[in-house]
Each structure stands twice: as C-alpha cells, then as structure tokens.
Amino acid sequence: MRTPPGPTPVAGGTAELLADADRDGAWMLLVDGTPQSHVDLDDPAHLEFEYVRRMGHVLDLAAEPGAALDVVHLGGGALTLPRYVATTRPGSRQRVVEIDEPLTGLVRDFLPLPRHARVRVRAADAREALGTMRTASADVVVTDVFAGARTPAHLTTAEFAAEVARVLRPGGVAVANVADGPPLRFARGQVATLRTAFRHVCLLAEPGTLRGRRFGNLVAVASDAELPLADLSRACARDPMPSRVVDGGDLDRFTGNARPVPDAEAQPSPEPPDGVFTR
Template sequence: MADSVRSAAPGRRSDVGESGGDRLVPDPDHQGAWIVRIGGADQSWLDPSDPTRLEFDYMERIADHLDLHRPAGERMRVIHIGGAGMNLARYVTATRPTSPQIVLEPDAALTEEVRRKAPLGAHSGIKVRAVDGRTGIAAMREDFADVIILDALAGARVPAELVTTEFFAEVSRVLVADGLLVANVTDSAPLTWTRRVVAGLRATFAEVVMEAESATLKGRRYGNIILAASSAPLPVTDLVRRCAGAAFPFRVVRGGNLTKLLTGCVPFTDADAVASPGPPTGGTYFS
C-alpha cells in the first residue's frame, strides 16, 4: 500500500443521493485518477490502475484493520455501508481477489457515474445495492460477513440511524463469530457524540478501540475517527505500531483509557440518536 499523501476531508461522502452535475472528476495532478467531489468538497479519491493506493489517511487506517484481520490473499466476505468511488472495495479485490463484497450505496446516480468513468473489473466480485445501510444490513442473513465497513455520511454528518444500539445488534447478527466492524466517523472536542457511539459498541461487542490523530483527540480540530469492534480479540499491538508509523500518525485509545473516556456516557438508541456534529462553519477541517 502506498504512503498516504493527503489527510482526509471529514465531510467527504454521502449516504443519501445528490442530484445534478458530474461528481467524479479527473485529478489534474495524477493521470488516470479520479476525485469524488460533492458540494464542492473532495470526498474521495481513486486510481483504477492502482487500487492499493489509498490517498486518504483514514482509508489506510481501515486497510490496516482489514490486513490484520485476514492476511492478504485470504478470502473474506465484506459489506460496505457507503460506496462513493468504491475505493476500499477495490482494495479488497486487489489484495484478496476471490472475496465476495456487497456495497450498500443509495445514490444510484453516483454509482452509475463511477461505473461509467472508472468501471470495476469484470470479475471484481463487488455487487452494489441501491439501499441505505440500515435497510441493507437488515436484509442480510445471520453470520454472513467477515467484515462490515461503515463509511457513510449524509452531507457532512454520520446518519443517526447508523450509530444506535439497535443497529449495532443487527451488525453483530450479520457478522461471523470473530467478525469485525470498522467505522469512519467525524467529530470534534469534547467528542461527546463519538463517546456515546463507542459506549454503544462496547454494549454490543467484547473488544472496541478508537483511533484518531492527536489534534482531533485533544480537541484542536474536527477530524476523522476510526472505531473498530469485534467479539474476538483485536490485534492492538500491531494496530498501535501501524498507527504510530503512518505518514499522519494516529493514536489508539483502548482498555482502561477508553473506559475512562466513556465515564458517564449512555449509548444512543433509536429513540434518541442524533447525527454526528457537522464541520465548523467556514473552518478548515482536514484531519
């Protein structure tokens, strides 16, 4: 996997459709690469000729989890909640060619544009369903997926219905016994919203870790936060090493430190959940 060359824009992608205009535009600085641009913001980046190049740092952190969960070349069934340019789905296909994948992406127009301009391979194993994450997961059978990746925003906010204890119970049902959920969310200090999401994950899964750049954890800026959860042990030592050695280092919060962070936090439920905080108005909010 190539070194990350830019930090991600937390307002990148959408779990709801947006109409009008091309949203997959050529990257003028990298021949053959494309930028998913929605509402004037660069939300995703892909190079169909090199799907292992993950330009945004948060995608590299998700890829760390994939690579540590199952070695390269080992088949795994993956569900993606949120598709955009299908960067991570392409990464899985490149590193694990026989892996079946389902992408839940309600924006059918964007999916069609991606297929037209940056088509998937004929035998990619990637199937796209034009449904939202909650609907798509509910339709999955029990013990279906090895990994579920949650990377969906409505505008610049993570939808409320994707962070509740009821939804996490559905995710747990769909995952195999040692399956992994890895999510990209966005927040800023004092991380009140994210802490409630993590509390919900801890109420559902035996193991949970949180990763972010120090500036985000310390409240100096709005940014991407990676959450990982499983009913099986997570490879914490290897995760810490990879996060620390990244071009944009992330810190891993786990165990007692995570317990302390969650003091007094109550998980979101379907009755009281809210979407994640949006980026600061007029600010720069690259993680």
C-alpha cells in the same frame, strides 16, 4: 487522461470528479463540495485519505494476508475500499449498499472497478439492507455513510450496532468512520454504543483530533474477538500522518460517562465547521 463529466446531479446533490494533480490516474469525488472518495485507477491499493488508510489497516489484519473475505460496505461513494479489497484479497465477495443510485452509475461509468472484482452494489438504505442480510454472513462490516457531510442518525444507535454484530461471523470485525470535533461528545457516545454489542472496541485517531483540537475522522473498530492491537498500532504509526490506537483503560477514560445511544435518542454526526474540507 479522460475528460471527466461536469457537475452531475445525483440523489445526494451534485457530484463532481476532479483529477488529482499529484497522481496520474487518480480522481477525487466530491458531492456538494464535500470530498467523498479518492480513487487511483492505476493503483487501487493506494489509499489517499488518512482515515480510509486506517480502515485499510483493519481490513489487512482481518485475516491472513491475501485470504479472501466476505465484506459488507455500508456506503459506497467511489468504491475505494471495495477496490482495495479486490486488489489485496483476490476472490473476496463484497456487498456494497449505496442509497445514491445515480452516484453509483457515475462511478461505474467513469471509474470502472478492477477486472474480476466480485463486488455487488445495491441501491438501498444501509440499515434496511443490513436487516435483510443473513446472520453470520460477513467477515467484516464497514460503515462509512454520509448524507451530505453527516452520518445519518439511524446508523449511530445501539440497535444498529446489534444488527451489525448479528451479520458478522464469530470473530468478525466492524469498522466505522466516526466524524467529530471538540468536545468529541458524538465519538464518546459511539464508543459506548458499540460496547453494547461487542466485547472489544478500540479507536484509531490522529492525536490532534483525539485531544479535541480539530474536527476529524476517528475510526472505531469492534469485534467479539480480541483485536490485533499491537499490529494496528505499528501500522498506524507508519502512516504519513501517524495515529494512535486507543483501547482498554485509555478508552474508558476517553468514553467517560457517555451513554449508549438508543434509536429514540439518535442524532446525526455533527456538522463539520466551514473550511474543514478545503484541500
């Protein structure tokens, strides 16, 4: 096994690569002690983090199995999902926006992408880069951006959701990592915000997180077309840590009286409690 570099200065702080003792060829990327990505070089289709696996289900159901997609990834980390799409949907064209250029350099040097992966990485702010993309140019937009352990405020608003909707083709899908804990005020606001730009929205969440028992990652899914709710439910139920699909009336009740978040009122996602990322 290759010896990883030691703690490496990156724009977001200090990055470290740790070998996964349970999987040969697998690595964990941490930035300032916060787990950012897990990559299995021997099996890029393996998704270790539960919320990333749920995002993988959305990508699996975005088109017929194996069909190539145009995917925009806002937030790159160790490029886990671009590797997954390149492996499960050969020929897909993928654009990654990752503001931390030194981090991308570390990942490219030590965790190379699969051969023939059509992945282009751009060092830029996610929202600024999205604003330069052509209308109706993507099948899927994935948002998984963190500054430290929090999603930046300008990526949580109705104006941002409208930009995501603009870049998507008709029938395209937006999928976003929403990190929150009790009382889930941020997540409720994110659902209300997505509903300003998309006709159909659902949440994928582990029941304990959904009931406000613990801090965790909820996955928001949105589209102007009907979502494959039954297939998503079956996929999420088969996971090692099963999750629920919340939609329709259940999502109405979850959202309650939460209001959409405009730019003028934007706040970053909540700070995770101490110890939440201890492995």
